[in-house]
Amino acid sequence: MIPNLPPKPxxxxxxxxxxxxxxxxxxxxxxxxxxxxxxxYTTNAIAKRAGVSIGSLYQYFPNKDAVTAALVxxxxxxxxxxxxxxxxxxxxxxxxxxxxxxxxxxxxHQFDRPMLxxxxxxxxxxxxxxFGLSEAKQRIVQVVRSLLAQSGLDLPFDLDTVTQDVxxxxxxxxxxxxxxxxxxxxxxxxxxxxxxxxYLGVPAS
Amino acid sequence: MIPNLPPKPxxxxxxxxxxxxxxxxxxxxxxxxxxxxxxxYTTNAIAKRAGVSIGSLYQYFPNKDAVTAALVxxxxxxxxxxxxxxxxxxxxxxxxxxxxxxxxxxxxHQFDRPMLxxxxxxxxxxxxxxFGLSEAKQRIVQVVRSLLAQSGLDLPFDLDTVTQDVxxxxxxxxxxxxxxxxxxxxxxxxxxxxxxxxYLGVPAS
DNA sequence: TTTTAATATGAGCTATCACTCATATTTATG
DNA sequence: CATAAATATGAGTGATAGCTCATATTAAAA
Numbered sequence: 251m252i253p254n255l256p257p258k259p260x261x262x263x264x265x266x267x268x269x270x271x272x273x274x275x276x277x278x279x280x281x282x283x284x285x286x287x288x289x290x291y292t293t294n295a296i297a298k299r300a301g302v303s304i305g306s307l308y309q310y311f312p313n314k315d316a317v318t319a320a321l322v323x324x325x326x327x328x329x330x331x332x333x334x335x336x337x338x339x340x341x342x343x344x345x346x347x348x349x350x351x352x353x354x355x356x357x358x359h360q361f362d363r364p365m366l367x368x369x370x371x372x373x374x375x376x377x378x379x380x381f382g383l384s385e386a387k388q389r390i391v392q393v394v395r396s397l398l399a400q401s402g403l404d405l406p407f408d409l410d411t412v413t414q415d416v417x418x419x420x421x422x423x424x425x426x427x428x429x430x431x432x433x434x435x436x437x438x439x440x441x442x443x444x445x446x447x448x449y450l451g452v453p454a455s
Numbered sequence: 456m457i458p459n460l461p462p463k464p465x466x467x468x469x470x471x472x473x474x475x476x477x478x479x480x481x482x483x484x485x486x487x488x489x490x491x492x493x494x495x496y497t498t499n500a501i502a503k504r505a506g507v508s509i510g511s512l513y514q515y516f517p518n519k520d521a522v523t524a525a526l527v528x529x530x531x532x533x534x535x536x537x538x539x540x541x542x543x544x545x546x547x548x549x550x551x552x553x554x555x556x557x558x559x560x561x562x563x564h565q566f567d568r569p570m571l572x573x574x575x576x577x578x579x580x581x582x583x584x585x586f587g588l589s590e591a592k593q594r595i596v597q598v599v600r601s602l603l604a605q606s607g608l609d610l611p612f613d614l615d616t617v618t619q620d621v622x623x624x625x626x627x628x629x630x631x632x633x634x635x636x637x638x639x640x641x642x643x644x645x646x647x648x649x650x651x652x653x654y655l656g657v658p659a660s
Numbered sequence: 661t662t663t664t665a666a667t668a669t670g671a672g673c674t675a676t677c678a679c680t681c682a683t684a685t686t687t688a689t690g
Numbered sequence: 691c692a693t694a695a696a697t698a699t700g701a702g703t704g705a706t707a708g709c710t711c712a713t714a715t716t717a718a719a720a
Contacts, residue, residue: 261697263696265686265696267687267697268698287581289581292678294677294678303698303700304678304699304700305698305700306699308678308679309697309698314677314678314679368577372573372577375634406649407646414632418624418627419624419628420627421631422628422630423623426620427619429580441612445624448653449653468666470666470718472716476667476668497706497707497708498709507668507669509669510668510709513709518708518709519707665719666717667717668715668716669715670711671712672710673708673709673711674707674708676706676707677706678704679702680704681700682699684698685698688694690691690692
């Protein structure tokens with residue numbers, strides 16, 4: 251008899267079509283962020299581009315931020331999975347090769363849709379620790395952290411700092427390149443590899 | 456008799472009090488972006504925090520974007536002026552020292568108000584080439600570009616690429632540190648200096 | 661002082677956005 | 691088939707944002 255104040259969490263899709271609806275919504279959300287930016291990023295626009303009614307959207311997401319959070323989470327988990335996969339595949343092989351492959355993954359993730367990556371990043375920080383966004387991000391960081399820990403390299407700063415900085419500088423270079431309209435991904439990879447390896451103090455090949 | 460379709464450009468302040476009004480508006484805009492983010496960044500909120508009526512705001516800015524553009528321009532011009540000043544002051548002295556000082560300026564600009572810097576950056580790109588924002592940014596880049604050109608260093612890539620990447624990686628590291636809540640600026644300077652110098656191939660001291 | 665220009669005000673208009681709900685349709689279940 | 695559960699719909703609602711305008715106040719000009 252207690253008036254359910256927050257009936258927030260909505261239905262979880264059980265049939266195939268509702269799963270498709272949710273997928274379409276997230277895909278549409280990403281495309282709108284990418285092409286229209288935050289200005290055009292409205293729930294009505296998302297539903298429309300998804301080919302779904304606005305009512306359907308709110309049957310699976312309690313509010314707009316929940317859509318964004320789901321988008322962020324999907325994005326992070328995809329990234330985490332790819333990074334872990336690479337780490338696993340390069341077990342035992344030279345660190346340089348693994349770093350190369352990880353850079354490839356990170357760049358691929360951010361460089362093809364620079365505006366989307368940028369806005370997802372922004373929203374991720376705005377939504378903060380709510381919505382439990384950070385788990386996947388932790389996994390991503392952990393891949394690189396453990397790689398560096400096992401590398402035997404003489405790091406210029408403590409492990410966590412180096413991990414963070416390597417991510418940050420790669421992210422910064424990719425972001426600038428993407429917004430600058432560059433399209434040559436191998437070249438970008440080369441530059442980032444140079445920045446990362448020289449930061450880490452790995453001697454040039 | 457032509458119906459002035461775009462009566463957009465508003466009054467330019469001539470008296471002292473109106474100049475103060477404009478300044479208050481821009482200062483309020485910055486503070487709101489910093490503390491409330493884009494959510495709370497409304498013209499009514501800006502006017503309120505500036506201690507000014509909403510009508511006054513629209514007497515000097517044709518629309519909201521014009522306020523943002525003015526904020527971005529002010530920000531860029533301040534940065535450009537400081538960079539040029541440093542460049543001038545370090546004429547003839549070792550490149551390493553000049554780079555250090557430039558990093559100091561850049562970090563100071565971004566690290567103390569990370570959220571503001573981030574959102575200004577975002578809005579700068581959204582407003583694009585309209586509003587003539589890019590002039591100051593060009594000046595900023597030119598300072599580093601010319602420094603590198605005269606350095607005699609054997610750069611790892613072409614001059615423009617290196618200039619862009621050095622900015623981008625410093626920006627990325629600072630951004631991450633700021634959002635991470637770090638407060639130790641000297642330490643951050645050290646890390647960025649390491650990243651920049653090793654990217655440039657300057658031998659460790 | 662009188663007149664004119666500059667500046668300031670804020671209630672209110674319009675558009676739009678996040679979100680609801682009553683209803684309809686589709687799928688699963690017995 | 692009949693019944694119930696899941697899913698889909700979209701017009702409509704309340705709130706708020708950007709912005710206007712008629713009016714008031716202050717400062718400069720004559």
